[in-house]
Amino acid sequence: MWQVALKMLTGDRAKYIALIFGIAFATLLMSQQVSIFIGLMSRTASQVLDVREADVWVMDPRVRYIDEVEALPDEALGRVRSIDGVAWAVPLFKGLAMFRTTDGLVNQVSLVGVDDETLVGAPRVWLAGGLESLREPDAILFDAQGADFIWPGQDPLAAIGKEAEINDSRVVVRGLVDASAPFITFPIAYMRYSQAITVTPPTRNKLSFVLVRARDGVTAEALASRIEAETGLQALTRDDFAWRSILYYLTRTGIPVNFGITIALAVIVGAAITAQTFYLFVIENLKQFGALKAIGATNRQIAGMVLLQAAVVGALGFCLGIGTCAVFFSFTQDVPALEGFILRWQVLVGVGVVVGLIIAIASLGSLLKVFRVDPAIVFRG
Amino acid sequence: MAHAVQSHGIEMEFGSNGTRTKVLHGIDFTLDMGRLTMLVGPSGCGKTTLLSILSGTLRPTGGDVDVMGRRITAMADAEKVRFRRDRIGFIFQQYNLLPALTAAENAAMPLVAGGMSLGDGAGRARAVLETLGMGAHADKLPRQLSGGQQQRVAIARAIVHAPALIVCDEPTAALDAQSGRQVMDILKQVSADPGRAVLVVSHDNRIYHYADRIIAMEDGRIAGDSADDTLPEELHVH
Ligand SMILES: Nc1ncnc2c1ncn2[C@@H]1O[C@H](COP(=O)(O)OP(=O)(O)O)[C@@H](O)[C@H]1O
Numbered sequence: 001m002w003q004v005a006l007k008m009l010t011g012d013r014a015k016y017i018a019l020i021f022g023i024a025f026a027t028l029l030m031s032q033q034v035s036i037f038i039g040l041m042s043r044t045a046s047q048v049l050d051v052r053e054a055d056v057w058v059m060d061p062r063v064r065y066i067d068e069v070e071a072l073p074d075e076a077l078g079r080v081r082s083i084d085g086v087a088w089a090v091p092l093f094k095g096l097a098m099f100r101t102t103d104g105l106v107n108q109v110s111l112v113g114v115d116d117e118t119l120v121g122a123p124r125v126w127l128a129g130g131l132e133s134l135r136e137p138d139a140i141l142f143d144a145q146g147a148d149f150i151w152p153g154q155d156p157l158a159a160i161g162k163e164a165e166i167n168d169s170r171v172v173v174r175g176l177v178d179a180s181a182p183f184i185t186f187p188i189a190y191m192r193y194s195q196a197i198t199v200t201p202p203t204r205n206k207l208s209f210v211l212v213r214a215r216d217g218v219t220a221e222a223l224a225s226r227i228e229a230e231t232g233l234q235a236l237t238r239d240d241f242a243w244r245s246i247l248y249y250l251t252r253t254g255i256p257v258n259f260g261i262t263i264a265l266a267v268i269v270g271a272a273i274t275a276q277t278f279y280l281f282v283i284e285n286l287k288q289f290g291a292l293k294a295i296g297a298t299n300r301q302i303a304g305m306v307l308l309q310a311a312v313v314g315a316l317g318f319c320l321g322i323g324t325c326a327v328f329f330s331f332t333q334d335v336p337a338l339e340g341f342i343l344r345w346q347v348l349v350g351v352g353v354v355v356g357l358i359i360a361i362a363s364l365g366s367l368l369k370v371f372r373v374d375p376a377i378v379f380r381g
Numbered sequence: 382m383a384h385a386v387q388s389h390g391i392e393m394e395f396g397s398n399g400t401r402t403k404v405l406h407g408i409d410f411t412l413d414m415g416r417l418t419m420l421v422g423p424s425g426c427g428k429t430t431l432l433s434i435l436s437g438t439l440r441p442t443g444g445d446v447d448v449m450g451r452r453i454t455a456m457a458d459a460e461k462v463r464f465r466r467d468r469i470g471f472i473f474q475q476y477n478l479l480p481a482l483t484a485a486e487n488a489a490m491p492l493v494a495g496g497m498s499l500g501d502g503a504g505r506a507r508a509v510l511e512t513l514g515m516g517a518h519a520d521k522l523p524r525q526l527s528g529g530q531q532q533r534v535a536i537a538r539a540i541v542h543a544p545a546l547i548v549c550d551e552p553t554a555a556l557d558a559q560s561g562r563q564v565m566d567i568l569k570q571v572s573a574d575p576g577r578a579v580l581v582v583s584h585d586n587r588i589y590h591y592a593d594r595i596i597a598m599e600d601g602r603i604a605g606d607s608a609d610d611t612l613p614e615e616l617h618v619h
Pocket residue numbers: 395396404422423424425426427428429430431
């Protein structure tokens with residue numbers, strides 16, 4: 001009977017294609033929305049995760065996420081360095097600054113100051129220049145998107161060598177880096193720590209974070225709790241801090257609610273389309289199933305037929321939808337708003353489960369209908 | 382000779398408690414093998430309902446039915462389905478062929494439901510279609526066939542598994558006179574098998590002369606039977 005089920009399914013080409021496209025659309029809608037949401041949320045942590053060398057981030061106890069800065073007194077660096085298990089500890093400055101081009105255009109930029117000696121915290125992927133270019137006097141680096149934002153419509157590489165002012169101090173663009181897109185869309189500029197703290201307005205404290213590397217054989221977790229115990233500062237492992245940042249945006253902003261609504265709508269619309277098309281398909285074939293029942297097909301055989309039909313359209317629709325989603329993200333890798341957004345396998349599995357559930361519910365619903373159909377209906381006009 | 386069908390006081394009521402209507406009022410009769418019996422009567426008198434009950438597709442609210450000595454009214458649903466599949470052939474007014482299957486595949490359905498592969502079943506069905514003059518159409522889809530041809534495919538489906546009882550509800554009602562005659566000719570031949578009974582429900586008086594026996598119904602009761610010469614005068618055929 002499975003061959004009969006497949007022929008019934010593919011026999012009406014228009015309905016068959018509509019079914020597959022309905023499910024593909026639902027799959028695409030869900031996987032794409034969820035991926036964008038996850039991509040956006042992971043951007044909130046990108047600046048933490050990008051600093052691979054640091055095992056532990058030390059900060060003021062009041063700091064809740066990466067974009068919130070409560071500067072530490074300078075001596076915090078020395079206190080952290082003196083703790084047993086610390087291989088090295090370096091300062092990191094993070095703050096906002098006004099960047100003025102020679103044309104007089106002013107942009108607010110997110111300024112990162114990295115340790116003068118080790119340059120820990122600077123990106124590792126260079127589009128122009130290199131780590132050493134940051135050591136040149138008055139050097140400033142931008143990420144490619146930032147450069148494009150400040151000098152729109154130009155080849156970002158043309159920014160190299162441009163003079164500008166940051167908070168009224170002269171700087172020269174010495175390199176272009178490729179940094180993970182941050183959640184906050186200001187351009188990111190990098191300078192040496194010593195430079196960064198001189199160009200920013202004088203405040204009592206400038207040290208935003210202390211980046212710590214654990215000595216071999218010391219776990220990041222153990223070191224973080226030791227630093228907290230001995231300094232009274234907040235010390236988080238890289239992953240913890242990344243999660244803190246994600247959770248902050250998840251719990252303290254309207255983004256998850258808005259996205260939650262969008263995703264819920266995607267699921268509902270997707271479920272409605274999928275369930276509806278499949279349910280209608282079965283209902284339209286009710287008379288055929290009735291004839292089969294009269295002729296002697298058991299409910300079990302008919303259930304097998306309906307479930308096979310559901311599985312086939314479900315699998316084909318899901319593959320088509322997920323494939324389209326993957327292709328979509330591969331084409332949008334260069335679009336700044338969507339850069340770094342990928343189809344994660346967890347999303348693939350999750351959406352697969354949801355689509356499977358929807359199909360299962362739809363086929364069980366239509367099965368009830370088929371079970372209840374009186375084979376005697378075939379005698380009626 | 383054993384009776385093909387024996388019914389005892391069949392009653393049928395439709396509707397829920399509030400609006401119950403009784404459609405069959407205690408029907409008793411027997412059908413013999415090797416015969417084409419026609420069940421006739423005005424529209425709405427309960428012919429289709431009775432046919433559905435005799436063929437085990439509808440459970441009566443009262444009475445018993447034995448088919449080939451088996452009490453189908455006492456069977457559980459699953460057993461009844463298997464009994465229908467193995468022993469009964471169905472022919473409907475609207476043919477009820479599956480539009481996605483070829484004529485041969487459609488005709489093979491009772492065999493396929495019984496576990497045969499679609500290919501093997503279609504092979505067997507093809508031979509049956511040939512005996513019905515439909516060999517050239519075995520690979521066509523129903524929509525490529527005329528009504529008369531579709532009904533002949535339905536006949537092939539009803540006989541492919543050599544059932545003992547064949548029930549037909551208004552098999553010629555949707556056909557022109559010539560196709561109707563072709564279909565009845567075939568049914569007449571099929572009924573000649575001494576191991577088989579054919580029951581045809583009809584109110585098409587053009588085909589009454591094919592009957593070996595005519596049972597007349599009226600308002601849910603048997604109003605006459607040619608077997609005991611109680612048929613109303615207007616139904617007499619030569
Ligand atoms: N499923 C049903 N529910 C309610 N009434 C029904 C049902 N099936 C048939 N009837 C009624 O039973 C009566 C007999 O119908 P039917 O057996 O189809 O007559 P016939 O085939 O002789 O035209 C009609 O009045 C019809 O309306």
